[in-house]
Amino acid sequence: MTKLTSEQRRTLEHRLTERRAELVRKVRTATDFAKTENITKVAGEVGDPGDESMAAQLVDLNLTEVQNELRELRAIEAAFSRLADDTYGRCTECGCEIPYARLDAYPTAERCTECQARHERVYGGRDVTPSL
Ligand SMILES: [Zn+2]
Numbered sequence: 783m784t785k786l787t788s789e790q791r792r793t794l795e796h797r798l799t800e801r802r803a804e805l806v807r808k809v810r811t812a813t814d815f816a817k818t819e820n821i822t823k824v825a826g827e828v829g830d831p832g833d834e835s836m837a838a839q840l841v842d843l844n845l846t847e848v849q850n851e852l853r854e855l856r857a858i859e860a861a862f863s864r865l866a867d868d869t870y871g872r873c874t875e876c877g878c879e880i881p882y883a884r885l886d887a888y889p890t891a892e893r894c895t896e897c898q899a900r901h902e903r904v905y906g907g908r909d910v911t912p913s914l
Contacts, residue, residue: 786870790882794886798858802859809848809852812848815844854890857890860892873892875893876896880893881894
């Protein structure tokens with residue numbers, strides 16, 4: 783497998799930059815929401831225990847979303863540090879060059895398809911960069 787061309791690399795770097803900005807914006811919005819609409823306030827305004835559990839569910843849902851966004855942000859930061867030390871696009875396990883098609887689908891991919899599939903078998907597929 784050939785190494786990324788500088789143009790492919792630029793394209794992926796650009797997409798990572800855009801995605802990072804979008805995620806930062808989303809996380810910030812969610813954090814602001816959590817500050818103003820915190821659970822005690824929401825629960826305090828309703829007398830019904832049913833509404834209270836609905837408020838709790840809303841907060842939980844919001845948290846899960848933020849957690850996913852933060853996890854993706856960490857994956858993006860990791861991709862940027864691989865770009866910086868020029869290991870981006872190389873599988874972190876076997877060292878082969880990750881095909882561009884895979885990076886195009888998952889710019890944060892740190893493993894080739896084979897290593898990712900093995901990783902998911904071992905760790906249960908909780909990764910943000912699933913195999914193609
Ligand atoms: Zn590999």
